[in-house]
Amino acid sequence: MNRKELVDAIQKHTEVARADVDKVLGSLIQHTQVVVKKGDRVSLVGFGTFERRDRKARVARNPRSGETVKVRATKVPVFRAGQSFRDVVAGKAAAPKLSAPRAASRSSNAKASAPKASAAKASAPKASAPKASAPKAKAKATASRAAAKAPARAGGRKR
DSSP states (O other): OOHHHHHHHHHHHHOOOHHHHHHHHHHHHHHHHHHHHHTOOEEETTTEEEEEEEEOOEEEEOTTTOOEEEEOOEEEEEEEEOHHHHHHHHTSSOOOOOOOOOOOOSSHHHHHHHHHHHHHHHHHHHHHHHHHTHHHHHHHHHHHHHHHHHHHHHHHHOO
């Protein structure tokens, strides 16, 4: 699953705007990077922990040539899965079932946005119908224009 697929799945599950879900996910990633870079730990209970580890300088071997290579000291991010996460992946615990998407609450915000949503749904079939039958609609429009012009000409010529 990549980021786009994750954002789409969360959006469908929570019924929050896709752009908002993407902003929140991006913010989570950015804040995690900043905190881990400082050397602090980000711990998400039930999911796991992100932290920074310092690797010492060492001497390694190039596998192709066999010569020794000096490797500098570095800092690397590390993720440790939480116990419940490990249990689910190992099959020791049942995978969590995704609950049904939440229904809109009866707040003033929900009432204000409800007419917009229903108006969009009502207009959606109308907007898609001409696309599906575009050749037929175009042929009918051409025929009706020709028919409208023909009687006007014929009517003008009649005595």
